[in-house]
Amino acid sequence: MKPTDPSVTWIEEKPLGLGERLYLPLFVQGLTTTARHLVSPKLTVSYPEQRPTVGNPLIYRGVHRLNRDTEGRVKCVACFLCATACPAHCIDIVATNSLWPDREKYPESFSIDELRCIFCGMCEEACPVDAIELTSLLDLTGKSREEMIFDKEKLLSVYDMTKDAEPMKSASLGGTL
Amino acid sequence: MMPKLVPGCQTPAKDGTVIVTESQLVKDSRARVEEALLIDHPIDCPICDKAGECLLQDYHFQHGQAERRADLHAFTSRRRDVGPTVTLFVDRCIMCTRCVRFTREVSGTAELMVSARGSKEEIDIFPGHPLDNKLSGNVVDLCPVGALGDKDFLYQQRVWFMKREANVCGGCSAGCSIHTEHNQDTVYRLKPRENPHVNTWWICDDGRYGWHHIHDTSRLVGAGRRANSSTDRSTDSSTPLEAVEWMEVVPRLRADLKAAGRLAVAVSPMLTVEEAWMLCAVARSIDPQALLAVGYVPRTGEDQTFPGGFTIRAEKCPNRLGVEGVVALFDPSVPSWSRLVEHVRAGHADAAWITGAYPAAWIDDVTAAAFADLTCLVVQDLFDSPLSALATWRLPAAGFAERAGTWVNVAHRAQTFEQAVRPPAGVWPEGRLYWNMLGRRGLYDPTAVRRQIAESSATFAALAGEIPATGVDLRIHQLA
Incomplete structure (x- = not known):
């Protein structure tokens, strides 16, 4: 956007008033915020002894999962839109003809490098069939880099693990089955 | 009283003919044509190999409407084998019949035809005569939508990932002008490049699929x-x-x-x-x-x-x-x-x-x-x-x-x-x-x-x- 764009409104900084020039009122205002936090309930948790609570699992962006369709097959149609949207280039898909007569294309392999992922959730937004979703699983550990590249089986197992606690968002949001 | 619109491209020109291409009536008509084409067209762009270079997509963005009023949401297309190199996704076809014309006029083999009439018409082959000639791959390039798919390229790569380089085919001494489409040093397909002096708009299947040896693992290195x-x-x-x-x-x-x-x-x-x-x-x-x-x-x-x-x-x-x-x-x-x-x-x-x-x-x-x-x-x-x-x-x-x-x-x-x-x-x-x-x-x-x-x-x-x-x-x- 250019500085001359009509949608840019230019405003001038007002000259400092007496209160601002005295400095003291703003100083007190700042200290009040500090004091309020001193007495308010603590938000810090002692992880891992204490588990943090996830506010809304529907919008939390944790470990990915690959959803299954009603017949238990991988829901992904290998359209590469997540890989296209991914700003970190962490999704690698190999597509092929599907094994089933009612489906055309499916991912022969699907892997996400969880170490490269920045958990922005763009893959989830891009997916036209709601196959890839971010769960509220937040502790993601591994002993090697290779272990942190999640393949299709692993991502499907994340779905199996989380499907009861976090049902597919698509059903309530009018998505595809 | 306004007479009905006629397509300017197929109306013989006469002295004093004025063709209006940008009036509101024309624009609305284009949007309706676009909508009519899309009623039958499955919305499977995510799995269609043509997506990204599809003329129907482009025209829809230019002339179509943002909302789809038809309540059909087909996500699959019937697939039919038409030959060793080409596969046909029947429902994606918009019946432009370019491929039929190609096999009749350019390859001269006339394997493709239109079967049935009206809303039931479909591209098909004559029984027992598959699309099997040395120019068959060109019908895939001609197809404005994803109805004709190249079996060699099918689902290998999305088109927007590839970069294209103007190149020359090394398959024979004709030296057809081509585009080499590649991504990260892997070639995925070759496309003809228009050159009126050499190959006009076509390349043969020998050239089109003749690049696989460069990714052969038995190649000499070092x-x-x-x-x-x-x-x-x-x-x-x-x-x-x-x-x-x-x-x-x-x-x-x-x-x-x-x-x-x-x-x-x-x-x-x-x-x-x-x-x-x-x-x-x-x-x-x-x-x-x-x-x-x-x-x-x-x-x-x-x-x-x-x-x-x-x-x-x-x-x-x-x-x-x-x-x-x-x-x-x-x-x-x-x-x-x-x-x-x-x-x-x-x-x-x-x-x-x-x-x-x-x-x-x-x-x-x-x-x-x-x-x-x-x-x-x-x-x-x-x-x-x-x-x-x-x-x-x-x-x-x-x-x-x-x-x-x-x-x-x-x-x-x-x-x-x-x-x-x-x-x-x-x-x-x-x-x-x-x-x-x-x-x-x-x-x-x-x-x-x-x-x-x-x-x-x-x-x-x-x-x-x-x-x-x-x-x-x-x-x-x-x-x-």
Whole structure:
């Protein structure tokens, strides 16, 4: 956007008033915020002894999962839109003809490098069939880099693990089955 | 009272005709046509290979409506096999019948037809007559939507990931203009590039699918040298190859050839004009009397011409005329491959440098045996062959799309092209090796070599300036 764009409104900084020039009122205002936090309930948790609570699992962006369709097959149609949207280039898909007569294309392999992922959730937004979703699983550990590249089986197992606690968002949001 | 709209493109023009293309009525009509096309069209763009280069998508963005009012949400399309290379997604078809017209007018084989009528009409083949001709791949390019799919490319890559490089097909001496579409040094498909002087809009299936060898894992990589054995036979194929660093190859290869004595060189018709010229210059700098011959010229069958005018050449190499022109600059008699074999068999050479880069097997044991008694045999090829088994120096060659330079096709049209993909690790394209062996500094620059050739020879004088994308006719000065 250019500085001359009509949608840019230019405003001038007002000259400092007496209160601002005295400095003291703003100083007190700042200290009040500090004091309020001193007495308010603590938000810090002692992880891992204490588990943090996830506010809304529907919008939390944790470990990915690959959803299954009603017949238990991988829901992904290998359209590469997540890989296209991914700003970190962490999704690698190999597509092929599907094994089933009612489906055309499916991912022969699907892997996400969880170490490269920045958990922005763009893959989830891009997916036209709601196959890839971010769960509220937040502790993601591994002993090697290779272990942190999640393949299709692993991502499907994340779905199996989380499907009861976090049902597919698509059903309530009018998505595809 | 407004008469109904008529399509401007198919209404005969008369004196005083005014065609309105941008009125609101016209725009609304376009939007309705677009909507009508989309009622039957499945919304499976995410899994359709055409998505990203689909004209229906483009027109919908330009003229269509944002909302889909039809309540049909088909996500799959019936698939029908129409031939060995092409598959048809029936429901995606918008019945433009370009493919039918192509098989009737250009390939002249008329395999495709429209079956049924009205809203039930579909593209189909006649029973027992699949779409099986040498131009069948072109119907996929013609299809404005994803109805015709290329089986070779199907689901290999989304089109927006690929970059395209203007290139020239190396499959035969026709030298069709093409686009090489690649991503991260992997070629995924070839597409014809419009060139009115060569291939118009088409390429044949041999060329279209003839690039797979460049990703073959059995390709030669890395330079290797076989130490001389103690027997009188100069080289022994049982001796293992010693890997040599490329920067070491340059002086050691020169020293080996110099020590051997009389040199014979086969300049492959797969090389570019620039590479051929540099190879000849290298050879003559090692042995001023070196025999320079045009390499083996592969031929299969006869030229095949289609009713639309497209011709597939029998000569399966892209640059015989270019290499002959280069060799003629050094030896006006232009020795052939068979002359070189006779020359070596008669014992007139102590060393030979055979360049290949042929995509398929090209030499038999009997011919290769002629080279067995040489002191030094340099073989530069894509794959192992009976000849490379005898080699003192076994050097890899660059494959199609990995070299840059100029090829001269059967009609004397010279076309320049850039490197599309990098060769596998351990492969120096021929041009780079020859450039270094000539002692020239910096990166191999085909343009500099091309200018030099153009300045020093009347045959290639037309290559002096900028070469247009459609190439230049080398006989342009002779025609005047």
